[in-house]
Every structure is written in C-alpha cells, then in structure tokens.
Amino acid sequence: MIEVKHLTKEYDGFAAVEDLSFVIEDGMIYGFLGPNGAGKTTTMNIMTGYLSPTDGEVIVNGHDILSEPEEAKKTIGYLPETPPLYGDLTVLEYLRFTAELKRIPKAERKARVDTVIAQMGLEEVSGRLIRNLSKGFRQRIGLAQALIADPQTLILDEPTVGLDPKQVIEIRELIRALGKTHTVILSSHILSEVSEVCDRVLILSEGRLAAFDTPEKLKESVGSGMIIYVTALGSEEQVTDALRKVAEIEDSSVSDDGVHVRVRAAESGDIRGEISKALFEAGCSVVELRAKETGLEEIFLHLTGQDGEDKDGTPDEKGGRT
Amino acid sequence: MTAIYKKELRSLMTNMTGAIAAASALLVTGLMFRYYNLFNGLLTLHYAVSGSMLLFYIVIPVLSMRSFAVERSQKTDQLLLTSPVRISSIVFGKYLALVTVFAIPVLMMCIYPLIMLSFGAETLLWDYVCIFAFFLMGCAYLAVGMFISSCTESAVISAILTILFIFATQMLSSLFTMISGTAFTAMLFLLVLSVTAALLVYGMTKHFGLSMLTLGVLGAGCIIAYMLRPDFFSGRTESVLRILDFSTHFSDFAGGVFSWTNVLFFLSYAAVGIALTIQSLDKRRWS
Numbered sequence: 069m070i071e072v073k074h075l076t077k078e079y080d081g082f083a084a085v086e087d088l089s090f091v092i093e094d095g096m097i098y099g100f101l102g103p104n105g106a107g108k109t110t111t112m113n114i115m116t117g118y119l120s121p122t123d124g125e126v127i128v129n130g131h132d133i134l135s136e137p138e139e140a141k142k143t144i145g146y147l148p149e150t151p152p153l154y155g156d157l158t159v160l161e162y163l164r165f166t167a168e169l170k171r172i173p174k175a176e177r178k179a180r181v182d183t184v185i186a187q188m189g190l191e192e193v194s195g196r197l198i199r200n201l202s203k204g205f206r207q208r209i210g211l212a213q214a215l216i217a218d219p220q221t222l223i224l225d226e227p228t229v230g231l232d233p234k235q236v237i238e239i240r241e242l243i244r245a246l247g248k249t250h251t252v253i254l255s256s257h258i259l260s261e262v263s264e265v266c267d268r269v270l271i272l273s274e275g276r277l278a279a280f281d282t283p284e285k286l287k288e289s290v291g292s293g294m295i296i297y298v299t300a301l302g303s304e305e306q307v308t309d310a311l312r313k314v315a316e317i318e319d320s321s322v323s324d325d326g327v328h329v330r331v332r333a334a335e336s337g338d339i340r341g342e343i344s345k346a347l348f349e350a351g352c353s354v355v356e357l358r359a360k361e362t363g364l365e366e367i368f369l370h371l372t373g374q375d376g377e378d379k380d381g382t383p384d385e386k387g388g389r390t
Numbered sequence: 391m392t393a394i395y396k397k398e399l400r401s402l403m404t405n406m407t408g409a410i411a412a413a414s415a416l417l418v419t420g421l422m423f424r425y426y427n428l429f430n431g432l433l434t435l436h437y438a439v440s441g442s443m444l445l446f447y448i449v450i451p452v453l454s455m456r457s458f459a460v461e462r463s464q465k466t467d468q469l470l471l472t473s474p475v476r477i478s479s480i481v482f483g484k485y486l487a488l489v490t491v492f493a494i495p496v497l498m499m500c501i502y503p504l505i506m507l508s509f510g511a512e513t514l515l516w517d518y519v520c521i522f523a524f525f526l527m528g529c530a531y532l533a534v535g536m537f538i539s540s541c542t543e544s545a546v547i548s549a550i551l552t553i554l555f556i557f558a559t560q561m562l563s564s565l566f567t568m569i570s571g572t573a574f575t576a577m578l579f580l581l582v583l584s585v586t587a588a589l590l591v592y593g594m595t596k597h598f599g600l601s602m603l604t605l606g607v608l609g610a611g612c613i614i615a616y617m618l619r620p621d622f623f624s625g626r627t628e629s630v631l632r633i634l635d636f637s638t639h640f641s642d643f644a645g646g647v648f649s650w651t652n653v654l655f656f657l658s659y660a661a662v663g664i665a666l667t668i669q670s671l672d673k674r675r676w677s
Contacts, residue, residue, distance in 0.1 A: 118471050118472050118675065148472075149465075152466040152470075156401055157400070165397045169393045169475060170473050171475075
C-alpha cells in the first residue's frame with residue numbers, strides 16, 4: 069500500500085505537483101494518466117525516493133520514503149522513463165549487479181537472476197552487451213531489473229513508449245500477468261492502454277489529481293455522447309439540416325471530397341444507422357461514417373473543466389486531433 | 391557498497407579508461423625513472439616521482455570525469471538512488487574503485503626502488519615515502535575530481551575543471567613570490583573571499599537575506615579587524631592560499647621527511663571531496 073499525502077514539488081517556484089493525495093491499495097494495477105508535464109514522472113520519482121518533495125509525505129508499504137528510505141525502497145521496483153542501463157555490461161552482468169545492489173541475499177541471487185531472465189524472455193541475449201540491444205530488449209531488461217528483488221510494488225514510467233506495436237502488446241501482457249501477483253503502478257498518456265490494462269485510473273492535470281476511478285466509470289462520466297465523423301455528398305445546408313434532426317452538430321466544412329461534419333449524439337447508443345438514414349432521406353449519399361472512441365483529451369478537458377468554459381473553437385480543435 | 395565497487399571496477403577495467411590511465415602512468419613514470427635514475431645515475435627516486443606528477447593531468451581527469459556526470463546524463467543514477475543503498479555507500483563504492491585503479495600503476499612504481507637497489511641505492515624507505523606521498527596526492531585529487539563530476543552532466547566539463555584544479559594546486563607555490571604581502575591587499579583579498587562566500591550561500595540556498603547577512607558579517611569583520619589590528623593581515627593572502635597548495639606539502643615528503651601534518655592535509659582533501667560529493671547528490675534531489 070502506498071499513501072501519498074499532500075505532496076507538493078516545486079522547481080524554482082513552479083509547482084510540478086501540487087497538494088496531491090491518494091492511496092494505492094495492494095493487488096491492483098493503477099494507471100497514471102495525463103498529458104506531458106502533468107506531473108506523472110515527478111510523482112513517481114518522489115514515490116521511489118529519487119526526488120524529495122517540497123512538502124507532503126509518501127508512505128510506501130508502511131515506511132516513510134524520507135525517514136526510512138532503505139526499508140521503503142526495498143519494497144519497490146522502479147522502471148524509469150529511460151531504462152537505467154549500463155551499456156558496457158552484458159545483460160547477465162547487469163542483472164547480477166542489480167541483484168546485489170538491491171540486497172538480495174547471496175544464496176538467492178543466482179536463482180532470482182535466472183527467474184527474471186526466463187520471465188522477460190532474455191535467455192538468448194543474456195551474454196550480449198546491453199549497448200548493442202534493441203529498444204524492446206532494453207525495456208525488458210529495465211523491467212527485469214525492477215522485478216529482480218520481487219518487490220511488493222512495481223512502478224513503471226511509460227513502459228510502452230517507443231516500442232513497436234508487437235512489443236507493446238507483449239509488454240502489456242507481461243504487466244497484466246505481473247498485476248496478478250504485484251501491485252503495479254504505470255503511467256501513460258494513452259487512454260486505450262490504461263483502460264485496457266488498469267483496474268484504477270488516476271488522471272493528473274497540471275500537478276493535481278483530476279480524477280481517480282475505474283476506467284469504465286471515467287468513460288461514463290464524460291457522457292455517453294458518441295462522436296461521429298460524417299462525410300457526405302450534397303450541399304452543406306442539405307447535409308447539416310438532415311443531421312441536425314438526429315444529432316448535435318459540432319463542426320462542419322466543405323472540401324472537394326464532400327461535406328465534412330462532426331456530430332455528437334445527444335444520447336447514448338449508436339446512432340450511425342439513423343445518420344445514414346437521415347442523409348439518405350435528404351437525398352445525400354454517405355461517403356464516410358466513422359465513430360470515435362472517447363479519447364483521453366475529451367475526458368481530460370471534461371475533467372479539468374475546460375470543456376465548456378473556453379470559447380467554442382478550442383475544445384473542438386482539440387477533440388478533432390485524436 | 392561492494393556491488394557498486396565491483397561494478398565500477400569492472401567498468402573502469404573494461405572501458406578504455408583504465409587502460410589509458412595505466413598505460414599513461416607506466417609511460418610517464420617509466421620515462422622519468424629512466425631519465426633521472428638510469429640515465430643520469432641518481433640513486434634516489436624523488437626526482438622521478440616529482441617529475442611524474444605530470445601524470446595527474448591525464449590520469450585523474452580520465453578516471454574521475456565519468457564517475458557521476460555520465461551516471462546522471464544517462465539517467466542510470468535513477469537506479470542507484472532508488473535502490474536500497476545509502477548515498478554515502480554509492481559514493482564510497484565509486485571512490486574506492488577509482489583509488490584501486492589508480493593504485494595499480496603506483497604499485498608498479500614500487501618496483502623501481504628495488505631496481506635501484508641493485509645499483510647500490512640505500513634510500514629504500516625514502517623512495518617508498520615519496521611513492522606513498524604520490525599516491526596520497528592522487529587520492530586527494532581523485533576525490534576532488536569525483537566531486538566536480540557530481541556537479542555536472544558533462545564528462546568533458548568535469549575533466550577540464552579537474553585539470554584546472556590540479557594546475558592551480560601545482561603552480562601555486564611558484565606564484566607566492568609574486569603575491570603582495572601587505573596587510574591592505576590581504577584585507578582586499580579576504581573581502582573578495584567574503585563576496586564569494588556570500589555568492590555561494592545564495593547559490594545553495596537562493597535566500598537573498600541570508601547571503602547578504604553572510605557578506606555583512608564577513609565583510610564588516612574584515613574591515614573592523616583591519617582598522618583595529620592591521621598587522622594581523624600581513625601575509626594572510628599567502629596563508630589562505632596555502633590551503634590550495636599541494637606541491638609544497640609534497641615537497642616535504644620528497645625531501646625525505648615523513649610528516650603526519652602533510653598526510654592529514656591530503657587525507658582531509660579526500661574526506662572533503664567525498665563529503666561534498668555526498669552533499670551534491672543529496673542536494674540534487676531537493677532542487
């Protein structure tokens with residue numbers, strides 16, 4: 069269990085994290101979600117004892133990270149954003165070094181090193197120099213290092229960034245498997261990743277906690293209004309008139325391909341059928357009809373209250389980019 | 391600590407670093423030994439050892455520049471600082487590894503007096519005192535170099551600053567004759583030091599009032615003391631600068647005198663270097 073109480077971190081008067089409080093229970097996978105600069109990495113760095121907070125406290129599995137750092141650090145495995153690897157060591161040497169560094173008793177070291185090598189699929193590269201290995205392998209070595217002391221809690225900072233899609237899936241599966249036996253905290257700015265893997269999501273915005281809930285509830289909280297992109301042939305007036313009957317129009321434009329409209333369904337449920345019907349009845353043909361998952365940015369804008377307050381253009385623009 | 395010591399030693403030995411350090415050490419000391427002892431027929435080693443100080447300009451920065459600077463730039467310090475080890479253990483482990491690598495060529499130097507023995511030399515103890523002093527001085531420089539490395543992310547900057555430090559501490563004794571010994575210049579010099587101290591306080595605490603207080607107390611102290619007892623200041627510039635004067639402390643040893651004061655001088659440099667490195671790493675977490 070990790071308790072974070074009124075955590076504040078200031079850099080030269082600028083607060084990267086401000087009065088952040090939450091509790092991480094055992095046995096679940098937590099996701100830190102937020103855009104770059106929201107304070108995810110800073111929070112993780114403080115939780116692991118790499119940085120010290122300006123104010124507030126962090127209690128890791130019963131030990132205060134400032135007053136009992138060694139006890140607290142023993143219960144954590146940390147994979148920072150850049151895996152902390154020494155290029156001039158081989159994988160095996162590196163893992164032996166980290167095993168000793170993390171105070172694994174001498175008799176158990178070899179067994180632990182062998183276990184994580186098998187767990188992370190590093191057998192074939194174990195004798196190679198780390199500097200010659202690909203990003204995917206480096207990430208796995210980083211994970212192996214975090215796992216080596218078999219800590220209660222794993223903290224992973226953007227574990228899938230920079231990997232190819234196949235590796236992303238592999239790492240996600242690994243995390244899911246690890247989540248069965250460990251408490252896992254990971255950070256990401258990809259909503260789909262978090263909602264797929266995590267049991268609980270913490271959304272950070274400008275160093276503050278904007279939301280803390282299950283992914284399902286967070287999605288619900290944004291409203292079930294589905295966003296649909298429509299491209300139809302016909303005059304702009306014809307198309308928008310027809311669409312206004314079934315949904316709320318957020319944006320429209322005309323190009324050579326036809327009329328592009330973005331609409332938001334007023335209620336929950338799939339309204340694509342109704343849209344195509346309405347357009348057909350108005351004599352317009354549908355060229356493209358595409359529904360968009362509610363993205364992080366929408367949830368994010370919604371939760372940080374920027375949704376309706378800004379002038380019309382801003383949320384539209386941001387919503388359209390994802 | 392042993393984990394870091396072993397890993398560091400391994401890295402230094404397998405990188406070019408250890409090889410460059412050992413090779414240049416053997417080249418320089420070997421040349422000096424050949425020139426002074428074998429070629430010119432001196433029976434004692436102290437000229438060769440004094441001449442070998444040139445070596446510090448290469449070996450010290452090569453060994454120490456990477457120690458913390460690269461750790462920081464490659465973000466591997468995140469592993470060390472989030473592992474259940476104390477910062478002091480990290481620093482000690484690294485420092486001992488540096489000292490070990492430096493000790494290898496020094497141990498090889500210990501063969502030279504034995505060679506001289508066959509030419510009828512009778513100054514074995516003196517020679518070993520010289521080599522010991524050389525080693526101590528290297529250890530002091532390594533600690534300072536490690537501290538400089540912990541202050542920057544660039545190994546190159548660290549190396550340059552370390553070389554400048556070595557240069558200053560080696561050349562200082564020859565500059566003393568050019569330094570004015572009057573009380574007034576000494577007072578001015580101490581005022582400049584007060585300003586530097588105030589700037590350092592500001593740099594470390596970012597507290598304007600505190601740095602002004604430091605400046606006020608030290609500056610006023612200097613001026614008042616000068617007005618009351620000007621004779622107290624005469625020759626003070628030199629005595630303050632002596633803190634940085636490595637070569638004089640070495641020359642005592644080279645003259646065959648083993649003095650604990652000089653041993654303590656180098657050991658305290660090593661201790662201060664280590665302590666400052668620990669402080670520098672700890673402070674970075676709070677900034």
